[in-house]
Amino acid sequence: MNAKISPTGKVSPVGQPLDRVDGHLKVTGQARYAGEYPQTGLLHGSVVSSTIACGRIVSIDTTQALQVPGVVAVIDHTNRPHVASYDKDYEDADSAKGSPFRPLYNDKVLYSGQPLALVVADTLELARYAGSLVNIEYEVDAHQTDLTAAQDEAHTAPAETPKPRGDFQTGFSKAAFTVDARYSTPNEHHNPMEPHASTVLYQDDGSLEIHDKTQGTQNCQDYLHNVFGLEKEKIRILAAFVGGAFGSGLRPQYQLPLAVMAALQLKRSVRVTLTRQQMFTFGYRPNTLQRLRLGADAEGRLTAVGHDVIGQTSRFEDFTEHVVEWSGMLYQCDKVQLTYKLAPLDVYTPLDMRAPxxxxxxxxxxxxxxxxxxxxxxxxxxxxxxxxxxxxxxxxxxxxxxxxxxxxxxxxxxxxxxxxxxxxxxxxxxxxxxxxxxxxxxxxxxQMKASAKASIDSDGKITVTSATTDIGTGTYTVMTQIAAEALGVMPQDIHFVLGDSSLPTAPLQGGSFTVSSVGTAVQQACRGLRTKLLDAVRMAHAEFAVVDMEEVGFGDGYLHIRGQRFAYADIVRESSHDVLDVRIDAEPDKKRxxxxxxxxxxxxxxxxxxxxxxxxxxxxxxxxxxxxxxxxxxxxxxxxxxxxxxxxxxxxxxxxxxxxxxxxxxxxxxxxxxxxxxxxxxxxxxxxxxxxxxxxxxxxxxxxxxxxxxxxxxxxxxxxxxxxxxxxxxxxxxxxxxx
CATH class of the missing domain: 3.30.365.10 (Aldehyde oxidase/xanthine dehydrogenase, molybdopterin binding domain)
Structure with a gap:
């Protein structure tokens, strides 16, 4: 619809340095995070972690822990409730190739820091104290956590690496200048300000309302649906505010299924919060060993590019990322050879981490x-x-x-x-x-597929929704700006709602594709709402039943036609609807x-x-x-x-x-x-x-x-x-x- 946006000539909100619309809530402490939602009778869970890297559990003695007043339960692999998916493989939207980690699945210890038990008590302090009294006896097996020592055992990564082009060896051997060097990058952990937490609010009908530290509410909903066999309608994931993530919230972390497991078994609301130390017991940026071979002619033109990488992964999943692809695309070269291998170690699976x-x-x-x-x-x-x-x-x-x-x-x-x-x-x-x-x-x-909904009521209140999250990147703000531009209103006229699995579908927030994906859906939904407003004017005013689109403009909360203007709120009131709304499913344009x-x-x-x-x-x-x-x-x-x-x-x-x-x-x-x-x-x-x-x-x-x-x-x-x-x-x- 080629309508004019701002007949008043005002500058578009897009491109302006707008302050964060959620900033006031954050600096005044009114923004609640996953571990901050109050609930009467809420129980607290503390995770007991393994102290060995490989082996099996011989016994777990919980006697002393259960004698602590206020301790409600200690759940481990011997007494956990039945979990539907533990009999088969399951995936989440950011899963790696292989068998995903199942907390409290059996007696096997796969890595140091693995959750082996959950102590549930009236307070977090009691749960943590009781956790220190759980006595675990192990049978220890040999382990390997050193990528350098294990590099000869590396196998080709399942990710598709670009095929070689040209004769790399000839280009390298005949180059006027060459470099053959080895580089290494270490393990890094995400360490967002907000540790991972899940507050599971158990409802009387058995449904769950969950505040989770996540970059994808619907991914967590799908995950719990698959793992526990619960109906999706009985699971609602909320993440209104996320205190940083950097990729750590792309996959559901183990505190989520543990909290749900406890809530379902006890039929009580349960919160599980990981300690800062436990933030080092799941995904991270993997260690890499790299060899670069570059050749150039006398003028410096590249005649050969070779990039070989060995990265680490776990023994139960193959985590792959785009490590070598950049060497085949950033510079012009006709002779390129790229290889990427993975060495399995006795560690948890790595995870996407900012620009993985x-x-x-x-x-x-x-x-x-x-x-x-x-x-x-x-x-x-x-x-x-x-x-x-x-x-x-x-x-x-x-x-x-x-x-x-x-x-x-x-x-x-x-x-x-x-x-x-x-x-x-x-x-x-x-x-x-x-x-x-x-x-x-x-x-x-x-750009990924994404959906958004835009609505306006008879008071002129405009609400735009999508299930995306805001991990501190400014999603609330930029979506407000995009919606305001598309509807021809001021940013303060837009109420953007996110972080709720019941809202229109959105991809995980990551990869720098949220604005292009969700933003496009928001733009299209708001443009669709403009069309509905115009249709309502056409229905109410016979003289505008047939209008050339070049004659229609939207700006300052008004629809402008032939010198007349109609306030959006008045248009809704004159229509036969209490609310006008449009939901759009947007996907990448084929011209891409x-x-x-x-x-x-x-x-x-x-x-x-x-x-x-x-x-x-x-x-x-x-x-x-x-x-x-x-x-x-x-x-x-x-x-x-x-x-x-x-x-x-x-x-x-x-x-x-x-x-x-x-x-x-x-x-x-x-x-x-x-x-x-x-x-x-x-x-x-x-x-x-x-x-x-x-x-x-x-x-x-x-x-x-x-x-x-x-x-x-x-x-x-x-x-x-x-x-x-x-x-x-x-x-x-x-x-x-x-x-």
Whole structure:
């Protein structure tokens, strides 16, 4: 419908730096999270975790725990209720290939930290104390948790890796310049501010209303339906506010089935909250071992790209992510060979974590490209421009849009890259060595099927709904802006509702596809509501029964035709309905099929390295991003800032350390799992490069949640080399490695 949106000439809400519509609730403490919903008679569950990495349970003695006043039950594999799906395999929307983990399934211990019992008591403190009294006797088997030691046992990952193209070996052997280097990235854990929790409110009719820490309410609903054999209508999942997730909430974590198991057995409301230490007992970013082989001719044009990766997985599932694909698409090369293998270990299955695969794989690619630039004596930015790819070589498709050249140019100008002396150890500030490094970034611009509903009542109240979540990314706000633009009203006139499995279908919130997927559905639903408003005017006013669409405008809450205007509320009141509403099921446009779609970035970094102490400080960062139409520059900038901070963390601090003798994570707390604080962060400058894309979706938006972190760690590693002349290929880059 080609109607004019704003006949009054007001600026569209989309593209404006609107404050978060949910901000007031959050800063005043009125926003409730999964573990904060009160209920009379609510019971509390505490999980008892395994202390071995592999073996079986010989016995569980719960006698002492049950004698504690206020303890209601201790549930383990010997006395748990029947669970429908435990007799067969089941999946969730983000499951990996294999047999999913079943909490309290049998006597086998598959990894250290595995939940073996749930103590349920009147208070959380009592439950935790009683949990310490549960005595478990094990039969211990040999375990392996070291990827380096197990790499020879790796098998080809089930994910489809792009087929080789051209003769890689010839291209590499005949190159004027070559790089053959090995890199590694460590385990990382998500550690969102809000720990995982599930509050299961048991209803008199046996139905369950559940507040869960999740990135997909309907995924959790489907999961419980499949696992427990409950009717979907008897399960309602709510997640109005989520205190960060970064991928940790894509799959239902074990506290959810445990809480449901207890609620169904006891016919009581139960809450299970994981401790910070237990946040290290499920998915994480997997350790990777990478080999990069690059060849280039005398002018720096790539003649060969080889990227081989071994990642870790569990023994019961094959977790795969896109680690090597980026090396086949970011730069122009006709001779490419990519391999990706998995080594099964006695660990829990890894899980998607902000920019999964790209965050790890781009470390190898972008650091190796910097090494190639040094070997060939070519500026790192110029080398990337020389190898700029107009098409995605993996798919052999042109890009719907790609303003990466502008990212290089605008980022370099803002940073002052032309003042860089390319010689390592040539720039200093007193006793500090100054290093300048850069890297490129890429992430898929995906779109999934999604639904939304828009309605307006006789008071003019507009409500837009979808089952999507807001994990802190600003979904409430940007959907409000999209709806306001589509209906021609102000953002404050829109009430957007999310985080409820009973609402119109939405995909998991992840992958930077929420705006493109749910946003498109919201836009189409609101445009459909405009059509209904027009139809109501046509029915009520015979003189407008036949109207040229060019004559119709929507703006300021009014429908405008031939010099007359009709308030939306009046239109509804004059119609025969109390409410006008439209529900839309949106899916990707077929015109996308002929194109590759991606966001791109260029990251420029300055580091200061103390020559005597080896300490490293990231002094300033410029991140230039091309992500199509930016719905809200303020929240989008915050997403990039968060990604850059995490990239600094990945480069310099973040690592989950394993004691391979015990087979368990050692630094499973925020005291010992190192992440940056405010004092670690210097100046971060975000540049959004203008990029118009009419193919990716109707909004022209690509999403920014992931792209902010990609390439940051590589740029820092490259800057450290420039500062010190020492190439560190193992993340994180700590001072001992520099010294």
């Amino acid at each position: 695969g790209a965050t790890s794989g781009m470390v190898g690619l972008e650091c190796a490209l910097d090494e190639l630039a040094c070997a060939a004596g070519i500026d790192p930015v110029q080398l990337r421009l020389t190898n700029f790819a107009e098409r995605n070589g993996n798919e052999d498709k042109p890009y719907s849009s790609k303003e990466l050249r502008a990212c290089y140019q605008q980022g370099a100008e803002r940073f002052g890259w032309d003042k860089r002396n390319p010689e390592p150890r040539s720039m200093r500030n007193g006793h500090q060595l100054v290093g300048w490094g850069m890297a490129g970034g890429v992430w898929e611009a995906m 099929e002929g194109y590759a779609t991606a966001t791109h970035s260029a990251v420029f970094v300055e580091v200061l390295v103390d020559e005597d102490l080896g300490t490293i400080r990231v002094n300033r960062v410029v991140s230039a991003v091309a992500a199509g139409r930016v719905v809200n520059p303020k929240t989008a900038r915050s997403q990039i800032l968060g990604g850059v901070v995490w990239g600094i963390s990945q480069a310099l601090q973040e690592e989950t350390l394993t004691d391979h003798h015990l087979g368990r994570f050692m630094n499973h707390s925020l005291a010992e799992y190192h992440i940056p604080v405010n004092a670690d962060i210097g100046d971060i400058d975000v540049v959004f490069v203008e990029e118009n894309d009419e193919i990716v979706n109707e909004l022209g938006s690509k999403g920014v949640g992931e792209i902010g972190i990609v390439g940051v760690a590589s740029a820092i590693a490259n800057a450290i080399y420039h500062a010190t002349g020492k190439r560190v290929r193992e993340l994180p880059i700590t001072l001992d490695k520099v010294l």
